[in-house]
Amino acid sequence: MLRSSTVENYLKAIYQAQMALEDDTALVPMGQLASALGVVPGTATTMVKTLADAGLVTYEPYAGVRLTDAGNRLAALVLRRHRLVELFLVQVMGMSWAEVHEEAEHLEHAVSDRLIERIDELLGRPTVDPHGDPIPDPEGAVVQRRYQSLITCPIDTTVEVTRVIDQDAEFLHFLEEHDLKPGQAVTVTARDAAADSVSVLSGERRHVTIGTRAASKLLVQVRQRVS
Amino acid sequence: MLRSSTVENYLKAIYQAQMALEDDTALVPMGQLASALGVVPGTATTMVKTLADAGLVTYEPYAGVRLTDAGNRLAALVLRRHRLVELFLVQVMGMSWAEVHEEAEHLEHAVSDRLIERIDELLGRPTVDPHGDPIPDPEGAVVQRRYQSLITCPIDTTVEVTRVIDQDAEFLHFLEEHDLKPGQAVTVTARDAAADSVSVLSGERRHVTIGTRAASKLLVQVRQRVS
DNA sequence: AACCTAATTTTGATATATCAAAATATAAGA
DNA sequence: TCTTATATTTTGATATATCAAAATTAGGTT
Numbered sequence: 001m002l003r004s005s006t007v008e009n010y011l012k013a014i015y016q017a018q019m020a021l022e023d024d025t026a027l028v029p030m031g032q033l034a035s036a037l038g039v040v041p042g043t044a045t046t047m048v049k050t051l052a053d054a055g056l057v058t059y060e061p062y063a064g065v066r067l068t069d070a071g072n073r074l075a076a077l078v079l080r081r082h083r084l085v086e087l088f089l090v091q092v093m094g095m096s097w098a099e100v101h102e103e104a105e106h107l108e109h110a111v112s113d114r115l116i117e118r119i120d121e122l123l124g125r126p127t128v129d130p131h132g133d134p135i136p137d138p139e140g141a142v143v144q145r146r147y148q149s150l151i152t153c154p155i156d157t158t159v160e161v162t163r164v165i166d167q168d169a170e171f172l173h174f175l176e177e178h179d180l181k182p183g184q185a186v187t188v189t190a191r192d193a194a195a196d197s198v199s200v201l202s203g204e205r206r207h208v209t210i211g212t213r214a215a216s217k218l219l220v221q222v223r224q225r226v227s
Numbered sequence: 228m229l230r231s232s233t234v235e236n237y238l239k240a241i242y243q244a245q246m247a248l249e250d251d252t253a254l255v256p257m258g259q260l261a262s263a264l265g266v267v268p269g270t271a272t273t274m275v276k277t278l279a280d281a282g283l284v285t286y287e288p289y290a291g292v293r294l295t296d297a298g299n300r301l302a303a304l305v306l307r308r309h310r311l312v313e314l315f316l317v318q319v320m321g322m323s324w325a326e327v328h329e330e331a332e333h334l335e336h337a338v339s340d341r342l343i344e345r346i347d348e349l350l351g352r353p354t355v356d357p358h359g360d361p362i363p364d365p366e367g368a369v370v371q372r373r374y375q376s377l378i379t380c381p382i383d384t385t386v387e388v389t390r391v392i393d394q395d396a397e398f399l400h401f402l403e404e405h406d407l408k409p410g411q412a413v414t415v416t417a418r419d420a421a422a423d424s425v426s427v428l429s430g431e432r433r434h435v436t437i438g439t440r441a442a443s444k445l446l447v448q449v450r451q452r453v454s
Numbered sequence: 455a456a457c458c459t460a461a462t463t464t465t466g467a468t469a470t471a472t473c474a475a476a477a478t479a480t481a482a483g484a
Numbered sequence: 485t486c487t488t489a490t491a492t493t494t495t496g497a498t499a500t501a502t503c504a505a506a507a508t509t510a511g512g513t514t
Contacts, residue, residue, distance in 0.1 A: 006471065031491060043472055045493055050470090062479060062492060092319070093345050103339055110337035112330055118320050233501065258461060270502055272463055277500090289462060289509060 002054045005109035008078045010047055011056060013037050014067055015075035027064030076140035081116055082108040083129035083136075088119045090130045097130050097181065098172035131172075132163030132182040132219065147219035150198050151212060155188050159220040166217045179203045180218060229281045232336035235305045237274055238283060240264050241294055242302035254291030303367035308343055309335040310356035310363075315346045317357045324357050324408065325399035358399075359390030359409040359446065374446035377425050378439060381449075382415050390446040398441070406430045407445060 013036045017028040034044035052059040056071035067075060085107045089100040111119075117138075120126075127143065128134055136142045145162075153159050161184045164175065175181055179202040189207070190199040198215040201207050240263045244255040261271035279286040283298035294302060312334045316327040338346075344365075347353075354370065355361055363369045372389075380386050388411050391402065402408055406429040416434070417426040425442040428434050 004470080029491080030493090039471090040473055041492060042474085042494075047471075089342070093342070093349070095342070095345065099341070103342055106337040106339070107334070110333040112333070114326070115316070115320070115322070115330055118322065122320070231500080256461080257463090266501090267503055268462060269464075269504085274501075 002050070002056070006047070007051065007056075008074070008109055009037060010044075010051060011067065011071055011075035012078045012082075014057065014065055015072065015079065018067065025066075027060060027066050029064045033065065073140035076136035076142060077138075078108055079133075080136040080138070080140070081111055083133055084116055084119050084123070084126075085111060086129045086131070087123055087126055087135075091123060097176060098169040100130065101167040101169070128163075128182075130182070131167065132161075145221075147221060150186075150188055150200060150210075150215035150218045150220060151191075153188060153220050153222070155191065158185050158187050158223055160185055160223050161218055162221045163219040164217060165219065171214070171217075175218075178208045179206050180208075185223065186220070229277070229283070233274070234278065234283075235301070235336055236264060237271075237278060238294065238298055238302035239305045239309075241284065241292055242299065242306065245294060252293075254287060254293050256291045260292065300367035303363035303369060304365075305335055306360075307363040307365070307367070308338055310360055311343055311346050311350070311353070312338060313356045313358070314350055314353055314362075318350060324403060325396040327357065328394040328396070355390075355409075357409070358394065359388075372448075374448060377413075377415055377427060377437075377442035377445045377447060378418075380415060380447050382418065385412050385414050385450055386447040387412055387450050388445055389448045392444045392446065398444075402445075405435045406433050407435075412450065413447070 010033075013033055014028055017032060017036060018026075021028070030044050030048065031041055033048070034041040037044065039047075048057060048059050048065050051057045051071065052065075056068060056074065058066045058068055082104045085104040086100045089095040089103060090097055095103070120138075126135060134142050134145070147163060148159070161180055161182050163182060164172070166172075180186065180200070184202055186200050186202045188198060189201050191197070191212075192199075196212050197209050198212060199207070199209045200215075237260075240260055241255055244259060244263060245253075248255070257271050257275065258268055260275070261268040264271065266274075275284060275286050275292050278284045278298070279292075283295060283301065285293045285295055309331045312331040313327045316322040316330060317324055322330070347365075353362060361369050361372070374390060375386070388407055388409050390409060391399070393399075407413065407427070411429055413427050413429045415425060416428050418424070418439075419426075423439050424436050425439060426434070426436045427442075
């Protein structure tokens with residue numbers, strides 16, 4: 001049974017590329033997978049064939065690759081480890097939101113099931129990590145929530161940032177400095193298609209204008225009323 | 228610069244074998260190194276040559292291997308990570324003394340300097356791990372203490388278990404069940420060379436007779452008077 | 455001094471993961 | 485349909501880490 005950290009990284013990359021796809025039956029192109037992993041396309045082809053032989057992916061030459069149920073489960077467990085570790089580093093170790101991704105990238109391959117269970121228990125069985133990404137359960141199942149983004153949400157309505165689709169430390173630091181972290185209440189005050197920009201008011205005081213590329217990475221939910 | 232976890236494991240194994248040697252100029256035999264790492268002797272020879280080319284060890288064909296200053300420093304830093312992680316898992320994560328070694332064996336290659344510094348700070352700059360093994364400082368320097376063992380310490384004198392030279396979970400569980408963990412006060416009541424045994428009284432109540440092999444793994448210090 | 459034994463090294467293979475660059479297939483446009 | 489651009493696969497190498505088994509060396513014994 002194939003279990004190197006290389007294999008885990010391939011499965012994780014395919015999983016995340018699939019998430020970005022609307023269609024469940026769509027395939028992830030090899031070129032996209034290769035660049036996500038930082039390898040040349042030929043390397044990805046070779047590795048994906050190995051994964052296909054192991055029953056972890058379905059590979060269609062010249063079309064792309066998709067996880068099987070077994071591959072999907074393993075990928076979700078890698079993400080479970082990654083996200084629990086991230087949350088642990090922030091909440092228990094007091095590390096910065098922006099710097100934990102790199103650390104978790106290594107630890108996700110080294111932590112045992114036993115330690116992960118202990119972390120999960122200590123954190124009170126959390127469902128999302130510091131970026132708002134959902135934490136798969138021990139069987140690899142994930143509850144998918146539906147979000148809007150700063151591009152699609154209503155204007156002049158208070159919404160809550162619930163998820164950030166980018167792990168780049170610089171971008172995360174920017175969000176932190178402008179009160180745009182998950183949990184924060186924000187309001188879109190204007191959108192300008194020509195200027196490719198979105199103006200956001202965060203926390204009632206701070207006002208910032210960001211590009212639509214960045215705005216699309218901030219997922220939000222209309223604030224729930226607490227009865 | 229050579230930095231795989233395989234290299235780290237070789238350096239660590241040489242370091243620990245050297246510790247067991249009295250003489251500073253002595254060499255670790257290749258066969259011993261190979262069996263410590265669970266590889267065939269030829270594999271160790273090949274790898275040690277690579278380490279020698281990298282300036283991490285001094286290799287004398289047919290005689291053995293010894294760490295250079297650079298190798299010694301790297302090995303000590305691996306042990307620093309290992310031991311801080313072990314102590315963290317016991318003190319913060321509430322894991323059992325006996326089960327943390329295996330976990331640390333993986334994590335020692337994955338934790339960043341930044342996280343190790345955070346752990347060190349959180350634990351209050353500890354100097355020994357849960358087995359009483361010294362924790363090297365961030366430069367790789369170690370304070371060597373001198374110990375007696377249950378074989379060499381005076382009879383009918385209260386001593387404190389300060390270090391255990393064996394990481395086997397079964398052995399550690401045995402010690403735990405018989406109040407022989409580091410920190411515990413014990414008294415050797417008798418030694419029997421013919422029976423190859425040592426009788427120990429722990430904590431005033433428990434009495435147990437163990438073999439000399441096991442007794443030699445329990446290092447002790449005569450209790451310090453607190454003024 | 456020749457011999458034997460045990461440890462060590464060498465040699466030839468294997469497995470994994472990668473790249474560079476040539477060959478090939480797919481899909482879109484003329 | 486033919487052509488062409490782009491993506492993908494194939495081929496041949498390379499680096500790391502390993503093993504099995506043959507060859508060699510060192511050191512003690514007769």
